[in-house]
Amino acid sequence: MQASVSSLSISLPNSTFRSNIRFCGLRQQALGFQSVSQSQLNKSQRIRIVGRKSRLQKRLVSVSASDSDNGSPTKSFDYDLLIIGAGVGGHGAALHAVEKGLKTAIVEGDVVGGTCVNRGCVPSKALLAVSGRMRELQDEHHMKALGLQVAAAGYDRQAVADHASNLASKIRNNLTNSMKALGVDILTGFGTILGPQKVKYGKVGFPDNVITAKDIIIATGSVPFVPKGIEVDGKTVITSDHALKLEVVPDWVAIVGSGYIGLEFSDVYTALGSEVTFIEALDQLMPGFDPEIGKLAQRVLINPRKIDYHTGVFATKITPAKDGTPVIIELTDAKTKEPKGTLEVDVALIATGRAPFTKGLGLENINVETQRGFVPVDERMRVIDANRNLVPHLYCIGDANGKMMLAHAASAQGISVVEQVSGRDHVLNHLSIPAACFTHPEISMVGLTEPQAKEKAEKEGFEMSIAKTSFKANTKALAENEGEGLAKLIYRPDNGEILGVHIFGMHAADLIHEASNAIALGTRIQDIKFAVHAHPTLSEVLDELFKSAKVNASVTKPVSEPVAV
Numbered sequence: 092m093q094a095s096v097s098s099l100s101i102s103l104p105n106s107t108f109r110s111n112i113r114f115c116g117l118r119q120q121a122l123g124f125q126s127v128s129q130s131q132l133n134k135s136q137r138i139r140i141v142g143r144k145s146r147l148q149k150r151l152v153s154v155s156a157s158d159s160d161n162g163s164p165t166k167s168f169d170y171d172l173l174i175i176g177a178g179v180g181g182h183g184a185a186l187h188a189v190e191k192g193l194k195t196a197i198v199e200g201d202v203v204g205g206t207c208v209n210r211g212c213v214p215s216k217a218l219l220a221v222s223g224r225m226r227e228l229q230d231e232h233h234m235k236a237l238g239l240q241v242a243a244a245g246y247d248r249q250a251v252a253d254h255a256s257n258l259a260s261k262i263r264n265n266l267t268n269s270m271k272a273l274g275v276d277i278l279t280g281f282g283t284i285l286g287p288q289k290v291k292y293g294k295v296g297f298p299d300n301v302i303t304a305k306d307i308i309i310a311t312g313s314v315p316f317v318p319k320g321i322e323v324d325g326k327t328v329i330t331s332d333h334a335l336k337l338e339v340v341p342d343w344v345a346i347v348g349s350g351y352i353g354l355e356f357s358d359v360y361t362a363l364g365s366e367v368t369f370i371e372a373l374d375q376l377m378p379g380f381d382p383e384i385g386k387l388a389q390r391v392l393i394n395p396r397k398i399d400y401h402t403g404v405f406a407t408k409i410t411p412a413k414d415g416t417p418v419i420i421e422l423t424d425a426k427t428k429e430p431k432g433t434l435e436v437d438v439a440l441i442a443t444g445r446a447p448f449t450k451g452l453g454l455e456n457i458n459v460e461t462q463r464g465f466v467p468v469d470e471r472m473r474v475i476d477a478n479r480n481l482v483p484h485l486y487c488i489g490d491a492n493g494k495m496m497l498a499h500a501a502s503a504q505g506i507s508v509v510e511q512v513s514g515r516d517h518v519l520n521h522l523s524i525p526a527a528c529f530t531h532p533e534i535s536m537v538g539l540t541e542p543q544a545k546e547k548a549e550k551e552g553f554e555m556s557i558a559k560t561s562f563k564a565n566t567k568a569l570a571e572n573e574g575e576g577l578a579k580l581i582y583r584p585d586n587g588e589i590l591g592v593h594i595f596g597m598h599a600a601d602l603i604h605e606a607s608n609a610i611a612l613g614t615r616i617q618d619i620k621f622a623v624h625a626h627p628t629l630s631e632v633l634d635e636l637f638k639s640a641k642v643n644a645s646v647t648k649p650v651s652e653p654v655a656v
């Protein structure tokens with residue numbers, strides 16, 4: 092059976108089961124306290140001061156569907172490859188392993204799909220699809236400019252919540268079916284490493300199963316990180332796990348952390364009518380982005396919306412709402428550690444990063460010490476033990492190694508490991524992995540930010556240049572009345588190497604792939620600038636960007652022979 096597998100998309104050429112699955116591409120009950128007077132106060136009145144199977148047990152394997160042969164295991168092992176964790180990383184590795192003819196099993200302690208499908212990319216992008224439309228329908232000025240008249244836009248909170256949960260179930264079923272169809276054994280239970288090439292798995296109340304595999308991949312992912320002092324009750328002090336259920340659209344929500352999760356939820360909440368207050372520990376909002384793009388994003392995504400913010404402060408204590416009192420947030424200056432006042436809000440969303448899920452994995456049985464919970468790995472995702480030696484036949488991919496906490500990065504790392512265990516050396520270039528924040532408009536990036544590129548240029552002694560193009564000069568963007576946007580190219584003028592590309596604007600998340608593929612394939616600007624783009628399309632923003640770069644190197648790729656059309 093043939094299966095074409097790309098990082099996060101699969102096509103099964105089986106006439107009875109054809110599935111083309113894309114995973115990333117990516118909820119009002121009144122709160123009790125809202126009936127009390129606090130909820131009737133306006134925002135300014137409520138800020139007080141601010142500042143893991145034995146051979147005998149093979150029959151017991153929970154799912155071992157087989158309309159496809161999943162290889163024969165290497166002599167003396169139950170499996171060639173055992174993956175612990177069936178998130179997108181584990182799933183990507185499993186599909187590629189089957190394509191490589193490896194007898195593969197995947198152990199999952201909860202539900203297939205992991206964070207991305209159940210509590211991450213998928214439901215959040217469903218909510219963002221709604222917020223994007225709401226935003227557009229509510230933008231009278233934009234509608235008028237297109238000559239459209241629209242009556243007041245409204246939404247049904249439960250129907251929006253259902254859209255997100257239905258999408259998650261659909262993608263979860265697709266993922267499960269794709270593995271079953273290829274004959275991957277899905278073993279249900281929590282996996283623990285017992286020793287080299289040996290894992291036990293089981294459910295509470297049932298005897299453990301022990302299985303052996305030639306190679307093992309840890310793909311156990313992450314969970315929300317909640318700083319000390321913050322009490323999460325799941326109703327008024329919540330993490331993204333809760334927020335994605337959209338059980339409430341609060342009047343006023345404080346979002347702690349202005350990274351990806353914070354920003355995306357600010358887009359959802361403000362489109363649905365909430366007021367947002369960001370609490371960010373660093374001196375600027377969106378500190379992870381290229382500073383210039385961050386500034387532009389602030390001008391478009393923050394300033395004109397019902398959003399205010401406190402930067403340079405930690406939320407050091409958060410107490411959930413109770414008996415009529417609101418959520419109380421104590422702020423502390425990040426530098427002086429002096430108290431900076433208190434905020435009283437309806438809901439606090441904690442978006443302060445993710446913690447690796449490596450507890451109970453049995454790493455101590457193989458002399459591996461985690462670093463802040465993350466599994467230490469080298470550039471080939473090989474696990475490093477406490478004595479700085481590589482643990483043979485053990486790899487860790489995805490959020491659990493903390494290299495790049497993105498779904499497609501987890502999957503790409505899984506594919507890279509499978510290439511290695513099936514005999515081909517492979518090192519993934521993380522600088523070619525794109526990232527995107529699905530706000531309206533979107534932000535996307537690949538490679539280095541300007542400060543990072545500057546630092547590298549100084550260290551390695553090369554010149555660095557920048558080219559920019561505006562969406563305002565793009566016909567398609569203007570036709571859509573979406574001219575607000577910028578694309579920025581950071582490059583080496585001496586050899587045309589692309590160091591980084593950052594895009595803010597309509598469909599930025601789709602546009603970034605021309606740049607990320609160019610970096611991955613080592614394509615230089617002097618070559619890519621001759622590639623032809625359809626007109627009028629948003630992709631011409633990148634065409635213009637590459638054409639505007641001043642490169643002092645000649646074309647490196649041979650011009651192809653003329654072909655009669």
Ligand SMILES: Cc1cc2nc3c(=O)[nH]c(=O)nc-3n(C[C@H](O)[C@H](O)[C@H](O)COP(=O)(O)OP(=O)(O)OC[C@H]3O[C@@H](n4cnc5c(N)ncnc54)[C@H](O)[C@@H]3O)c2cc1C
Nearest residue numbers: 143176178180200205206207211212282312489490497498
């Ligand atoms: C709100 C939100 C939105 C996001 N949006 C995006 C996005 O748009 N794009 C993007 O690229 N990324 C996004 N991410 C990040 C993305 O979800 C993660 O990077 C990705 O899910 C990591 O995949 P993984 O396979 O490493 O881990 P996970 O998806 O976390 O999967 C790990 C799996 O392992 C299982 N497991 C753990 N321990 C064991 C054990 N001992 N035995 C058996 N099973 C175990 C878990 O139950 C889980 O199913 C988002 C995250 C969040 C929280």
Ligand SMILES: NC(=O)c1ccc[n+]([C@@H]2O[C@H](COP(=O)([O-])OP(=O)(O)OC[C@H]3O[C@@H](n4cnc5c(N)ncnc54)[C@H](O)[C@@H]3O)[C@@H](O)[C@H]2O)c1
Nearest residue numbers: 348349350351352353371372405406442443444496527528
């Ligand atoms: N579109 C996407 O690809 C997408 C969407 C959502 C999440 N994700 C992934 O999920 C991961 C987690 O996202 P995230 O937004 O939670 O983390 P993040 O690391 O992107 O941002 C966390 C922010 O919280 C701030 N912070 C930390 N502790 C704080 C405190 N006590 N008080 C105030 N501010 C504090 C940090 O300075 C930082 O700006 C990210 O690594 C991201 O890659 C990706």
